[in-house]
Amino acid sequence: MTSLDDIGEHARTELETLHRAREDAYTASRRVIRAAANAIRAVHRHEDDTGRTLLDEAAASLDVVRRATARRSQLAGAGFVLDAQKEYAEARLVYALLVTVDGTLPDPTELGIETAAWLNGLAETVGELRRRMLDLLRAGDHVGAERTLALMEDVIALLVTIDFPDAVTGGLRRSTDIARSITERSRGDLTTALQLDRLHRVLERYDLTGPGEGPTA
16 A cells, blocks of 8 residues: 555645646736737727737737646636636637728637637627727717627627526626627617717708708808
């Protein structure tokens, strides 16, 4: 029989290896999240080249996470790993939707992440699309704002078809509910802006400085 000391030594070695892998994965995950967030910020600032560079940095850090979890498979389902995948997916999808705009999106296999993380990342793009829609409204680009709202609605149309338990989807139902609420609020904001714009155009056609006057020439 193996002695107690030998078992203890083996346990310490095993846990030390797991601990190092976890630390490597956790540190790299934080880098992924930071680079992804900065990439989204760059997209909103129309700094597309910077955004692309940051996405590449996030991808490189995600590779470190993959190698660390490959050494210890029990880390693959860790919350911080899935969070990093979700944030990376969101950043890549935001870039595809707002910069490349060619109708193609990177899928989970292409990104090398879990499907549930990809879907939750997609749900979070709705908030970024709302931000772009509001920027377009402020700039007076109503056509662009309507197009962006249509993208939000397309995302919701997909998400509502994913009807599986939260244990399988990583809490996608809640993410979908939040995304739907954001979309409804955005539709209301856009409707109000369009109505105000129509009213402004009507008023511009009339000289309201005196009573009884009709349309201006």
